[in-house]
Amino acid sequence: MRDTRESRLLLVLLIAVAFALITVDIRGGEDSPVDGARQGAATVFGPIESGVSAAVDPVGNAVSAIRDSGDRHDRLAVLEEENAALKARLGSDDRSRSRLKQLDKMLKIAGKGQYGIKGAQVIAIGAAQGFSWTITIDVGADDGIKRDMTVLNGEGLVGRVTTVGPNTATVLLASDPDFTVGTRMESGDELGFASGQGDRPLRVELLNGKAEVKKGDRLVTFGSQADRPFVPGVPVGVVSRVDPSGGGLTRTLYVTPYVGFTKLDIVGVVVEAPKKDPRDTVLPPKPKPTPRPTVTVTVTPSPEAPVDGQNQQEQ
Numbered sequence: 498m499r500d501t502r503e504s505r506l507l508l509v510l511l512i513a514v515a516f517a518l519i520t521v522d523i524r525g526g527e528d529s530p531v532d533g534a535r536q537g538a539a540t541v542f543g544p545i546e547s548g549v550s551a552a553v554d555p556v557g558n559a560v561s562a563i564r565d566s567g568d569r570h571d572r573l574a575v576l577e578e579e580n581a582a583l584k585a586r587l588g589s590d591d592r593s594r595s596r597l598k599q600l601d602k603m604l605k606i607a608g609k610g611q612y613g614i615k616g617a618q619v620i621a622i623g624a625a626q627g628f629s630w631t632i633t634i635d636v637g638a639d640d641g642i643k644r645d646m647t648v649l650n651g652e653g654l655v656g657r658v659t660t661v662g663p664n665t666a667t668v669l670l671a672s673d674p675d676f677t678v679g680t681r682m683e684s685g686d687e688l689g690f691a692s693g694q695g696d697r698p699l700r701v702e703l704l705n706g707k708a709e710v711k712k713g714d715r716l717v718t719f720g721s722q723a724d725r726p727f728v729p730g731v732p733v734g735v736v737s738r739v740d741p742s743g744g745g746l747t748r749t750l751y752v753t754p755y756v757g758f759t760k761l762d763i764v765g766v767v768v769e770a771p772k773k774d775p776r777d778t779v780l781p782p783k784p785k786p787t788p789r790p791t792v793t794v795t796v797t798p799s800p801e802a803p804v805d806g807q808n809q810q811e812q
Contacts, residue, residue, distance in 0.1 A: 595762075596763055598651075599651050599762060599763040600616065600651075600763050601651070602651025603616070603649070603651040603763060603764070605651070606649060606653075606731075606732075606779055607649075609775065609778050609779045610728070610730050610731065610771055610775040610778070610779045611771035611773075611775060612647075612649075612765075612767045612769065612771055613767065613768050613769025613770075614765035614766060614767055614768065614769075615636055615640055615642065615765065615768050616636075616763065616764075616765050617636040617666075617763075617764050617765065617766060618634065618635050618762065618764075619632045619761045619762055619763075620633050620634065620635045620665070621633035622759075622761065629669060629673050630670040630672050630673040630695065630758065631659070631667050631668060631669055631670060631673070632655075632656075632668050632670065632761055632764075633665055633666070633667055633668075634648075634665065634668060634766070636664070636665070636766065637662045637664045637665045637666050638661050639663050639664055642658060642666050642766055642768070644659065644660070644661055645657055645659075645725045646658045646725070646726065646767055646768065647724075647727050647728045647766070648668045648765070649765055649767065650756060650763060651763075652732070652755040652756045652757070653731055653732035653733060653734070654671050654678065654718060654727075654731045654733050654754070654755070655670065655671065655758075655761065655764050656668045656669050656670040656671050656673070656676065657676075657726040657727065658726075658766060668764070670758050671691070671693055671733075671754060671756070671758070672693040672694070672699075672754070672758045673693045673695075674694060674695060676693040677691065677692050678690070678691050678718055678727055678733070679691075679718065679719035679720065679721065679727065680701055680716040680717065680718060680719055680733055681716065681717055681718075681719045681729075682710065682714060682715075682716055683714060683717065683780060684777065687703055687705055687708045687710070688703070688704050688705075688719055689702050689703040689704060689716075689747075690702050691716070691733060691734075696759075698738070699733070699734055699752040699753075699754055700749065700750075700752075701716065701736075701749070701750040701751070701752050702747045702749055702750075703747055703749075703750060704746075704747060705747075705748065706745050706746050706747050706748045707748070708748055710748065710750060711736070711739065712738065712739065713735060714735070714736040715732070715733075715734070715736070715780055716732075716733040716734060716735075716752060717729070717730050717731060717732055717733055717776075717777060717779065717780065718730060718733060720774065724770035728767050728770045728771065729774040729775065729776075730774055730775035730777070730778065731779060732755050732779055732780050732781065733752065733754065733755070734752040734753050734755050735752065735753050735755070736751070737753045738751040739751075
């Protein structure tokens with residue numbers, strides 16, 4: 498249709514009629530005079546709408562599926578977060594159990610040796626003083642910690658306190674090359690001095706060059722004057738090698754320490770020394786030797802096997 502004056506008038510007239518019908522339909526309600534026309538239109542256009550709806554529904558379903566997929570993704574993300582949190586809690590529980598186990602072992606050592614200890618946690622490990630083997634613990638002067646106090650854990654001797662701050666302290670580990678502690682052999686009075694060698698076994702110089710020592714013998718701290726820096730009886734380690742005696746005044750031993758210096762967590766600072774030397778009572782029970790199974794072999798000779806001397810008689 499061309500855009501003429503007559504066409505514009507016809508369009509205005511149709512719009513006016515449409516508004517009039519809408520007004521009459523709204524005012525008539527259920528008795529609307531156009532209700533029959535509406536039903537007729539529904540009868541004519543209903544199948545068409547159904548077909549269009551059937552054609553459009555897959556698209557609508559796809560959109561709904563995408564929306565639901567997004568919801569499912571959100572729910573999955575929430576579940577993954579909850580699982581991660583649960584794993585973290587489980588991990589935390591494992592860590593707590595590990596620390597409780599360490600604390601329990603340390604308290605047993607303190608009980609056997611009658612040491613008064615202040616528990617602490619390792620908060621740093623590294624070269625706090627030059628290139629020394631040190632750790633930093635979370636207790637200090639405010640907790641009664643002083644310089645030259647013995648530090649131990651549930652395995653044995655860790656080191657000694659060297660620097661004290663208000664809330665932290667630095668501990669020189671027994672593995673440090675500048676570390677030296679007096680030692681005593683188990684079940685005897687052979688004395689010596691143990692020195693750190695980094696990640697290698699401790700080096701012990703026995704004062705008696707003719708002392709009878711063998712692999713597997715154990716050592717404890719001898720103790721210092723006034724129990725500073727070392728209290729007596731703390732387990733040090735196990736002899737792993739004995740240098741042959743060269744007729745010198747001392748004898749050299751190499752001792753594997755009880756403590757793993759690279760995995761320290763819970764330690765205790767001895768703030769009160771025992772009233773008497775605990776001697777060897779703090780040492781762990783000796784491992785029981787593993788029995789070696791014996792095998793008995795019974796050999797039954799074959800009837801066809803020659804008897805001793807038989808071949809010689811036949812010849």
